[in-house]
Every structure is written in structure tokens, then in C-alpha cells.
Amino acid sequence: xxxxxxxxxxxxxxxxxxxxxxxxxxxxxxxxxxxxxxxxxxxxxxxxxxxxxxxxxxxxxxxxxxxxxxxxxxxxxxxxxxxxxxxxxxxxxxxxxxxxxxxxxxxxxxxxxxxxxxxxxxxxxxxxxxxxxxxxxxxxxxxxxxxxxxxxxxxxxxxxxxxxxxxxxxxxxxxxxxxxxxxxxxxxxxxxxxxxxxxxxxxxxxxxxxxxxxxxxxxxxxxxxxxxxxxxxxxxxxxxxxxxxxxxxxxxxxxxxxxxxxxxxxxxxxxxxxxxxxxxxxxxxxxxxxxxxxxxxxxxxxxxxxxxxxxxxxxxxxxxxxxxxxxxxxxxxxxxxxxxxxxxxxxxxxxxxxxxxxxxxxxxxxxxxxxxxxxxxxxxxxxxxxxxxxxxxxxxxxxxxxxxxxxxxxxxxxxxxxxxxxxxxxxxxxxxxxxxxxxxxxxxxxxxxxxxxxxxxxxxxxxxxxxxxxxxxxxxxxxxxxxxxx
Amino acid sequence: xxxxxxxxxxxxxxxxxxxxxxxxxxxxxxxxxxxxxxxxxxxxxxxxxxxxxxxxxxxxxxxxxxxxxxxxxxxxxxxxxxxxxxxxxxxxxxxxxxxxxxxxxxxxxxxxxxxxxxxxxxxxxxxxxxxxxxxxxxxxxxxxxxxxxxxxxxxxxxxxxxxxxxxxxxxxxxxxxxxxxxxxxxxxxxxxxxxxxxxxxxxxxxxxxxxxxxxxxxxxxxxxxxxxxxxxxxxxxxxxxxxxxxxxxxxxxxxxxxxxxxxxxxxxxxxxxxxxxxxxxxxxxxxxxxxxxxxxxxxxxxxxxxxxxxxxxxxxxxxxxxxxxxxxxxxxxxxxxxxxxxxxxxxxxxxxxxxxxxxxxxxxxxxxxxxxxxxxxxxxxxxxxxxxxxxxxxxxxxxxxxxxxx
Numbered sequence: 086x087x088x089x090x091x092x093x094x095x096x097x098x099x100x101x102x103x104x105x106x107x108x109x110x111x112x113x114x115x116x117x118x119x120x121x122x123x124x125x126x127x128x129x130x131x132x133x134x135x136x137x138x139x140x141x142x143x144x145x146x147x148x149x150x151x152x153x154x155x156x157x158x159x160x161x162x163x164x165x166x167x168x169x170x171x172x173x174x175x176x177x178x179x180x181x182x183x184x185x186x187x188x189x190x191x192x193x194x195x196x197x198x199x200x201x202x203x204x205x206x207x208x209x210x211x212x213x214x215x216x217x218x219x220x221x222x223x224x225x226x227x228x229x230x231x232x233x234x235x236x237x238x239x240x241x242x243x244x245x246x247x248x249x250x251x252x253x254x255x256x257x258x259x260x261x262x263x264x265x266x267x268x269x270x271x272x273x274x275x276x277x278x279x280x281x282x283x284x285x286x287x288x289x290x291x292x293x294x295x296x297x298x299x300x301x302x303x304x305x306x307x308x309x310x311x312x313x314x315x316x317x318x319x320x321x322x323x324x325x326x327x328x329x330x331x332x333x334x335x336x337x338x339x340x341x342x343x344x345x346x347x348x349x350x351x352x353x354x355x356x357x358x359x360x361x362x363x364x365x366x367x368x369x370x371x372x373x374x375x376x377x378x379x380x381x382x383x384x385x386x387x388x389x390x391x392x393x394x395x396x397x398x399x400x401x402x403x404x405x406x407x408x409x410x411x412x413x414x415x416x417x418x419x420x421x422x423x424x425x426x427x428x429x430x431x432x433x434x435x436x437x438x439x440x441x442x443x444x445x446x447x448x449x450x451x452x453x454x455x456x457x458x459x460x461x462x463x464x465x466x467x468x469x470x471x472x473x474x475x476x477x478x479x480x481x482x483x484x485x486x487x488x489x490x491x492x493x494x495x496x497x498x499x500x501x502x503x504x505x506x507x508x509x510x511x512x513x514x515x516x517x518x519x520x521x522x523x524x525x526x527x528x529x530x531x532x533x534x535x536x537x538x539x540x541x542x543x544x545x546x547x548x549x550x551x552x553x554x555x556x557x558x559x560x561x562x563x564x565x566x567x568x569x570x571x
Numbered sequence: 572x573x574x575x576x577x578x579x580x581x582x583x584x585x586x587x588x589x590x591x592x593x594x595x596x597x598x599x600x601x602x603x604x605x606x607x608x609x610x611x612x613x614x615x616x617x618x619x620x621x622x623x624x625x626x627x628x629x630x631x632x633x634x635x636x637x638x639x640x641x642x643x644x645x646x647x648x649x650x651x652x653x654x655x656x657x658x659x660x661x662x663x664x665x666x667x668x669x670x671x672x673x674x675x676x677x678x679x680x681x682x683x684x685x686x687x688x689x690x691x692x693x694x695x696x697x698x699x700x701x702x703x704x705x706x707x708x709x710x711x712x713x714x715x716x717x718x719x720x721x722x723x724x725x726x727x728x729x730x731x732x733x734x735x736x737x738x739x740x741x742x743x744x745x746x747x748x749x750x751x752x753x754x755x756x757x758x759x760x761x762x763x764x765x766x767x768x769x770x771x772x773x774x775x776x777x778x779x780x781x782x783x784x785x786x787x788x789x790x791x792x793x794x795x796x797x798x799x800x801x802x803x804x805x806x807x808x809x810x811x812x813x814x815x816x817x818x819x820x821x822x823x824x825x826x827x828x829x830x831x832x833x834x835x836x837x838x839x840x841x842x843x844x845x846x847x848x849x850x851x852x853x854x855x856x857x858x859x860x861x862x863x864x865x866x867x868x869x870x871x872x873x874x875x876x877x878x879x880x881x882x883x884x885x886x887x888x889x890x891x892x893x894x895x896x897x898x899x900x901x902x903x904x905x906x907x908x909x910x911x912x913x914x915x916x917x918x919x920x921x922x923x924x925x926x927x928x929x930x931x932x933x934x935x936x937x938x939x940x941x942x943x944x945x946x947x948x949x950x951x952x953x954x955x956x957x958x959x960x961x962x963x964x965x966x967x968x969x970x971x972x973x974x975x976x977x
Contacts, residue, residue: 273865274927275930281709329651371822377819432649463652528961531957532957533957535957
């Protein structure tokens with residue numbers, strides 16, 4: 086199918102004004118939120134902005150006919166290249182499907198379109214006493230569909246779990262253009278958990294057209310605490326002691342000295358400028374319980390060497406403490422023109438050692454690295470500061486990133502806690518998974534999408550093309566029996 | 572190679588007999604056994620503690636049982652990380668005992684925890700009343716290793732509490748009844764155990780009063796971890812379980828007693844034992860000639876659903892002796908004697924008019940022949956069949972027992 090025909094046929098499905106194909110219009114879809122240089126960029130043949138599941142079904146059928154890859158896209162805030170176009174493929178941008186179809190107050194669920202913005206869902210449902218718990222830092226812009234694709238996390242995942250824990254059912258367009266429902270809000274639905282399989286599949290298995298999400302009752306009381314420590318180690322020890330005492334805060338975040346240096350002069354959140362690290366701790370629940378827990382945490386922090394503990398109960402005070410954390414990335418602009426935000430996870434006990442290693446790497450590569458992260462669940466976000474116009478800077482960042490990933494995997498961690506693999510980390514997959522592991526994952530891809538229509542060349546390492554599961558298995562078996570192909 | 576047990580321990584599933592039981596002692600031995608069966612065209616049913624063998628359609632073929640009993644080791648436990656990795660054959664009670672030493676828990680439950688294994692609990696995914704307040708294994712499973720009929724062992728996830736490295740095979744195998752692979756080990760996020768618990772139990776009352784009590788409990792400031800309604804004689808009892816720090820639980824119970832007429836309140840170990848007994852009543856091991864059936868529906872329709880299910884059952888002359896309702900979860904489980912008509916088909920069909928799904932958790936094998944015990948056929952069954960064809964192309968694992976006789 087030639088380009089003109091493709092554009093014309095897409096126009097017939099969604100209307101010509103909802104198809105982009107001029108170079109200028111396509112440019113933005115070559116990127117997502119990730120750093121230039123860390124992920125490959127590519128120009129799609131067309132971008133379509135459908136408004137109904139039926140239109141998406143037709144687009145998928147057309148893509149099958151034309152044998153073109155399809156990349157679903159939400160707000161494009163992802164940091165691993167998952168929504169970046171495939172060269173010459175079709176991008177299905179879901180931002181116009183942004184309706185909250187129904188909020189079920191009784192059962193605490195909401196039926197939403199994939200383009201609904203994360204924060205808007207919480208703001209809307211708060212009137213009914215609910216919120217949507219996953220709260221990635223990009224929540225002002227990112228969409229529920231994107232959250233589903235990446236299985237997004239956020240500070241409050243410590244207590245409430247990641248996106249997957251909050252998705253009850255999904256309407257999806259499958260590879261043959263069929264529209265189907267997975268899961269739902271009833272106990273004992275039959276068959277494999279395709280909903281759970283779809284969440285976090287990075288757009289490789291289908292396109293989500295509706296999501297039935299679980300809402301979380303808004304807590305009666307919320308207290309935010311700030312604890313300042315002389316260094317990261319003592320703060321880490323306090324984190325372990327809080328968890329060890331059987332307390333599960335709603336959020337438990339850490340920021341190091343460099344982050345404080347970026348944030349405090351800009352947002353005046355009240356973080357002590359001389360602290361080596363601060364912990365931001367949120368606890369929620371019924372008022373009496375929250376008060377008791379706050380006092381207990383205060384005691385633990387002071388015993389662990391905190392130089393100062395503040396307990397905020399007033400709305401403005403709490404918001405200000407959070408503002409520093411939420412705006413930390415934006416504040417980095419004060420220190421450096423560019424930053425590369427990394428996302429890895431290590432077992433919580435390995436946090437202090439990992440942070441020490443990050444510091445060493447920072448020196449080795451001559452890069453400033455700020456740390457702002459979800460300490461409660463061991464999810465690190467080293468922020469590497471650089472200037473991409475300076476020769477060699479991007480390469481040094483990628484080199485440091487490589488070292489950090491290797492170290493995290495070595496101590497039993499994972500490649501990504503909440504940003505996904507996409508193209509950014511696909512070639513690192515063999516660090517954590519064997520050919521056998523990847524063969525099993527490829528089996529899922531093959532079952533949903535044997536032709537490799539959806540988001541090909543993402544998630545799986547190069548050379549592990551998804552269609553070649555049998556070859557992968559044969560390879561794995563050969564390795565197992567010590568037989569290697571000649 | 573896996574040892575082969577003598578014929579004295581023969582087991583059958585729904586009357587279909589296996590010739591012997593394989594007892595592999597490592598993940599690799601499980602994979603080898605599956606690889607061999609795949610090559611030789613044999614069918615295998617994985618078995619843990621055998622407490623939920625009633626589940627599933629009648630096997631279309633069965634040559635060997637594969638017991639995970641020898642895979643009973645703790646692979647990794649780091650209390651400060653709140654993570655645990657155990658082999659699939661470890662008994663749930665042993666897992667909990669280990670965690671309890673460190674004040675931690677896997678906040679899920681099963682009948683017969685001394686027998687039930689971790690692998691079996693994952694494969695069957697039958698959640699108990701705690702699902703209301705603390706979720707299920709689905710929320711706690713962070714990594715898994717699975718042996719496949721291709722003869723290999725594949726893992727996914729890891730030992731960190733947050734992980735988006737690749738597809739979520741954990742959820743694929745959860746509730747798959749071992750039809751895609753045999754779970755050999757699993758990693759969990761564990762949680763601090765609650766410091767205290769109490770349960771409010773009402774006297775038997777009318778069904779609408781029982782629902783009113785459940786509703787009042789659900790609206791309480793301290794959200795219960797479980798709310799259940801069950802039939803006792805001619806009446807219905809509501810039970811609500813609260814957990815937390817002692818002062819909080821006391822406060823919650825005091826407030827709850829203001830909203831719900833309590834018959835009694837049981838605390839701490841007594842509360843724990845009460846729920847254990849409650850779950851024991853739901854075991855699927857001694858159902859004999861009886862039928863256990865579960866209906867699922869949106870939680871808010873629970874009261875209507877229960878009344879319609881009652882009416883529908885009466886039409887078939889069925890008056891269940893067991894009724895347990897989970898109003899916050901949208902589930903009712905009923906237990907009754909073999910129906911006079913000799914078929915469950917019309918009963919299941921009639922109930923499907925009032926519920927999203929109706930599954931038969933246990934029934935005499937002859938009653939399973941003309942129904943799909945899993946209930947309604949999912950509209951994505953073609954994807955499920957494709958998954959089966961990918962992971963188990965020669966139907967080695969539990970052939971016929973899963974949804975749509977996969």
C-alpha cells in the first residue's frame with residue numbers, strides 16, 4: 086500500500102483532520118519523555134487520533150492489510166521509548182479518548198477511556214471520596230492508558246500497590262481488530278488472567294480502549310513528615326527500621342543533598358540546606374491511628390540519627406513538603422541543562438551500598454548524580470546531570486547508566502521499577518533473563534500477536550525477535566544439554 | 572530423574588486414574604519429567620497438597636500425577652526487605668510460621684493450610700474473605716519460576732517489590748490450574764503482621780438485616796479486612812474482622828458496635844481461630860456426593876443477586892445447607908446435595924441469568940460431564956487457546972480441566 090493510499094484509508098476511518106502525515110506534524114511523535122540518545126527515534130508513516138474503539142479496530146485491520154506496525158501512544162511522557170514510533174508505522178494516539186465514562190460510587194470503580202489524565206481521575210473522584218492510587222510523577226500529564234501499558238508506580242505504591250493492583254478489567258482491540266473485554270468487577274471470572282497479562286505489556290499485546298479501574302477510598306486523615314539526616318546512610322537505616330517496626334507508610338521518599346540544593350532555593354519547601362538527606366514520609370488512615378503512628382515514626386527517626394523531624398498536619402504545610410519532591414525533576418534545571426532520569430530497583434537492604442556505588446560511578450564518570458527516590462520500596466532514581474551540547478556528555482551518561490544497571494542487577498535488583506523497558510533497556514534484558522525466560526515471555530507475545538503488529542522491537546532484546554519462540558526454545562534446550570549449534 | 576512412587580499412593584482426579592506419581596526433587600527434574608511426557612505423549616496433573624483437586628473439568632487424559640511435595644524449601648527470606656522466595660511444594664502453614672517469627676505475614680488464607688501448598692494456592696487462585704481488605708496473592712506475587720513441557724525452566728519478575736522488567740508471567744500462571752506450566756518456586760512481597768485483630772459477629776437475623784450490618788461495617792471509619800455473611804439455621808450471621816494497632820482496633824470495634832448489633836466480639840487468637848474455622852467450612856476435600864458452586868457479580872448487586880439465586884435454586888428443589896456471601900467482593904458460595912434431576916446444566920444456566928459467572932468448585936464427577944465447571948466461556952477464549960498452544964502444544968498439562976476444556 087503506498088503512502089497516499091494509507092493516508093486516504095486512515096482518513097476514511099477517523100476523518101482526514103485526525104490523520105497527521107506531514108513531516109512537521111510527525112516530528113513530535115518521534116520522541117517521548119526519554120533522553121535524546123538513550124532511545125532511538127524514528128518517523129512514523131502516519132499518526133491517527135481515533136475517538137472510538139471501533140475506529141481503532143478498523144485502524145488495526147488496515148495495519149494488518151498493509152503489514153504496518155502499530156504503536157499506541159498516550160501523553161508521551163514515558164521514559165523508556167515505549168511510545169516512540171516505529172519507522173514507517175502507524176501511531177495510534179489515544180489523547181482524544183479522554184472521557185471518564187462512569188464513576189460507580191457504591192463499588193468504588195470507574196470506567197474510563199485510555200486518554201484520561203491520571204490526576205484528573207483522582208480530582209474527579211475525590212468528590213465521591215475516592216482517588217486513583219497510582220501516582221507517577223508525570224500524573225499531571227500522563228494517561229491511564231499509558232499507566233496500564235507501563236504498569237506505572239509512584240510514591241504511594243508503597244502502601245497501595247502499582248497500576249496492576251488497580252485495574253479490574255480492560256476493553257482492548259486485539260491484533261485481528263476484534264474488540265474484547267478482559268476481566269471485570271466480579272469474583273471468579275473464568276480463564277487466564279489476561280487483564281493482569283496486559284498490564285505492563287508496553288503496548289505489545291493490544292490497544293486498551295477502556296479501563297475499569299479500582300478506586301481507593303480517600304483516607305480520613307493524612308500526615309506528612311519531614312526527617313532530616315546528616316547523610317544518606319542514616320536515612321536509609323531509618324527507612325529499614327520504620328518498615329522493620331511493622332509500619333507501612335503511604336509513601337516513604339528520600340532526597341539527597343544535591344536534590345535539596347536544587348529544590349530548596351526554588352520552591353522553599355523547608356528542607357534543611359545542610360542535610361545530607363531528607364525523608365518525606367506520608368501516613369494515612371483514621372485520625373487517631375495516624376497520630377499514634379506519626380509519633381512512633383518520629384521516635385524511630387530520632388533514634389536513627391535524624392537531626393530534625395517535622396510533622397505537618399495542615400493542608401498548606403503538607404502540600405509544600407510534597408511540592409519539593411514532586412518538582413524535584415523540574416528544579417534540576419537550576420543545576421544543569423539536561424538530566425537523565427534512571428529507574429532501577431534493588432532490595433531495600435541493598436540501598437545504602439547501591440547509593441555508595443552510584444556515588445563512585447558519579448566520580449568515575451565525572452558526572453553529578455542527584456538521588457530522589459522511593460526509598461520504601463527500593464526504587465532508585467539516580468538523576469544524572471549533563472549538557473547534551475557538550476561533546477562526550479551523553480556518552481558519559483550512558484556509560485554511567487550502564488554501570489548502575491549492572492550493579493543493581495548484581496545485588497539482586499531489576500532493570501526497571503516503574504518506567505518500563507521499551508527500547509531504552511531492551512538490550513539489558515539478557516542481564517536478568519536467560520534465553521529460557523525470554524522464550525516464555527515471547528510465548529505470550531506470540532499468543533496475542535503472532536504477526537508482531539503491536540509495538541515491535543520494544544521490550545525484547547535485539548536478536549530475540551518475538552516470532553522466533555521456537556528457535557529460542559531450541560536454543561535454550563541446546564544450552565541446557567550443552568549442545569551448541571555449529 | 573524423578574523417583575516413581577509405588578502404586579500404594581495412587582490418586583485419581585474425578586475418577587480418572589493416574590498410573591503413578593512422580594516426585595521430582597528439583598526444578599530441573601520437574602522440567603525433565605515434563606519434557607519426557609511431552610515427547611512420549613503422556614498427560615500430567617501437577618499436585619500440591621491435594622486440597623483443591625475438586626476444581627476443574629474432568630481430565631480428558633491422565634498418566635501421571637506430579638507431586639511438588641519434595642520442593643518444600645525456603646530459597647530466600649530477608650525480613651528487612653519484606654521479600655520471600657519459596658519452592659512451590661512448601662505448605663502454607665509452614666510459610667506463615669516462618670514469617671510469624673519475624674512479625675510478618677502473607678496476608679492471604681486458605682482452608683487446610685497444613686496441607687495446601689504455595690504452588691497450589693497460586694495455580695487455583697481461590698481467595699478467602701481477606702480479599703476484601705488486603706487483596707490476594709495476585710497483589711503479592713513478585714516473581715515466579717515455572718517448568719514447561721518444552722523441558723525448560725523459565726523465570727519472571729524477581730525479588731524486588733516493584734518491577735516492570737518484561738511481561739507479567741506471574742499473573743498469567745496465577746489461577747491457570749497448572750495448564751501452562753508447573754510452578755516450581757514463587758517470590759512474594761510479605762507484609763508486617765497486624766499487631767491486633769478483633770471480629771464482630773452478629774446473632775442470626777433476616778437476610779436484609781444481615782446485609783444492613785455488612786453495609787454498616789463497610790462504612791465504618793476503620794475499614795474491615797473481611798466482611799462475610801453466612802447462613803446459620805434459618806438466619807444469617809454477619810461477621811466483620813478488624814486489624815491494626817490494638818488501640819485502633821478497639822476504637823474501630825467500639826464504633827462498629829454502635830452501628831451493628833453484636834452478638835459477640837472475639838479478639839486476638841480467638842478471632843484468628845474463628846476465621847480459620849470459617850474457612851475450614853469451605854474446604855473442598857470432603858464434599859463427597861455434594862456440590863459446591865460459586866456465583867460472582869458486581870458487589871453492589873450482592874443482596875439482589877443472593878435473593879435471585881435463592882429463588883432460582885428453589886425452582887430446582889435445591890436448598891443449600893451452606894451459604895457464604897462476600898458482599899464486598901460480589902461472591903456467594905453455596906453447598907448442596909446432588910440435585911434430584913441428575914444434571915447441573917439447567918441449574919448453572921438458570922443461575923447465569925443472575926450472575927456474571929457461575930462456577931462449580933466441586934461436584935461428583937458424573938455431574939461434571941455435561942457442563943463447563945468454570946462457567947461462562949470468556950470472549951477471549953481464542954487467546955487463551957493460543958497461550959495453551961504456545962506453552963503446552965501437546966496437551967501434557969491437565970488436559971481438559973481448564974476453561975472451555977483447555
